[in-house]
Amino acid sequence: MREAEVRRESGRDCGAMDIITTQGLTKAYGATRVVDGLDLRVPQGSVFGFLGPNGSGKSTTMKMLLSLVRPTNGSIEVLGTPMGRGNGDGDRGTRRRVLGRIGSLIEAPSVYPHLTGNENMRIQQMILGLTEAQVRRALEIVRLDTAGQKLVKQYSLGMKQRLGIAMAIAHQPELLILDEPTNGLDPAGIEEIRELLLELAGEGVTIMVSSHQLAEIERMIDTLAVIDHGRLMFQGTKAELFQQATPDLLITTDAGVVRRRDVPADATPYVVTELVRAGARIHEVRREQQTLEDIFIELTGRGGAL
Numbered sequence: 017m018r019e020a021e022v023r024r025e026s027g028r029d030c031g032a033m034d035i036i037t038t039q040g041l042t043k044a045y046g047a048t049r050v051v052d053g054l055d056l057r058v059p060q061g062s063v064f065g066f067l068g069p070n071g072s073g074k075s076t077t078m079k080m081l082l083s084l085v086r087p088t089n090g091s092i093e094v095l096g097t098p099m100g101r102g103n104g105d106g107d108r109g110t111r112r113r114v115l116g117r118i119g120s121l122i123e124a125p126s127v128y129p130h131l132t133g134n135e136n137m138r139i140q141q142m143i144l145g146l147t148e149a150q151v152r153r154a155l156e157i158v159r160l161d162t163a164g165q166k167l168v169k170q171y172s173l174g175m176k177q178r179l180g181i182a183m184a185i186a187h188q189p190e191l192l193i194l195d196e197p198t199n200g201l202d203p204a205g206i207e208e209i210r211e212l213l214l215e216l217a218g219e220g221v222t223i224m225v226s227s228h229q230l231a232e233i234e235r236m237i238d239t240l241a242v243i244d245h246g247r248l249m250f251q252g253t254k255a256e257l258f259q260q261a262t263p264d265l266l267i268t269t270d271a272g273v274v275r276r277r278d279v280p281a282d283a284t285p286y287v288v289t290e291l292v293r294a295g296a297r298i299h300e301v302r303r304e305q306q307t308l309e310d311i312f313i314e315l316t317g318r319g320g321a322l
């Protein structure tokens with residue numbers, strides 16, 4: 017197994033540094049705290065899912081990480097560097113240097129629809145001073161090298177997202193921040209993004225990816241944070257999330273299957289005895305792991321699309 021895969025299997029690199037840390041990160045608009053005291057830790061080398069229902073504060077958090085929105089309170093450290101909030105030359109210079117090592121795609125990619133993919137990349141090349149090799153490599157990674165001659169207005173949504181990602185990765189950033197890159201994509205488009213992100217992660221890029229649809233990004237992430245109303249509800253590996261939840265107790269009786277949630281392991285005999293006393297004939301007693309979706313619904317109290 018390759019090193020990156022071993023790291024992904026274990027979910028978290030032992031002793032790996034956190035590439036993003038925030039402490040008490042808060043954004044208030046008027047009296048409303050849309051991000052409320054977030055302590056985030058994004059491990060280096062992870063594909064980190066940032067999950068929460070619509071309006072829970074994901075975009076605002078990502079914008080604060082990218083210095084596009086100024087926090088009301090709290091601190092941010094990215095790539096080992098504290099991101100000062102001041103407007104002095106020191107803070108501005110630090111932010112510029114750190115931001116140069118990050119690639120991002122926030123909301124829809126800003127591309128010119130009446131130009132081809134290649135022409136859009138040329139504009140990015142001029143802005144960022146990219147080499148020919150960097151442009152070619154980025155288009156190859158997102159598999160748009162052959163579609164580069166096509167007008168972007170003729171691209172599918174998935175192709176536009178991939179072009180946006182090509183623009184974000186062309187300068188070979190160490191950290192990639194993607195806001196809802198799978199939003200609106202069909203399963204094939206989501207699979208393309210998944211393969212692309214795993215390939216980038218294999219090259220050592222840390223990826224933070226947000227979504228309000230757990231099912232869309234579950235297979236591409238290893239660690240995750242769940243927020244709701246701007247507050248952190250969970251942070252850790254997928255395995256740790258599963259461990260948090262007690263598997264459902266399933267009892268098959270003559271009348272069918274009874275499912276009981278949140279029954280501790282040592283309470284199983286009592287539940288079975290109670291059913292037998294009530295006259296039930298028990299055929300099978302087993303435990304079933306809740307799905308990640310179920311665990312999320314419990315965390316956020318909201319079903320379906322988070």
Ligand SMILES: Nc1ncnc2c1ncn2[C@@H]1O[C@H](COP(=O)(O)OP(=O)(O)OP(=O)(O)O)[C@@H](O)[C@H]1O
Binds near residue numbers: 045069071073075076
């Ligand atoms: N500039 C602003 N002024 C006032 N309220 C804002 C502003 N920007 C965002 N909000 C509010 O902050 C809350 C969080 O919004 P945000 O876009 O961060 O959530 P989100 O989790 O990214 O949701 P979505 O998945 O819908 O994009 C929302 O209630 C939104 O209306």
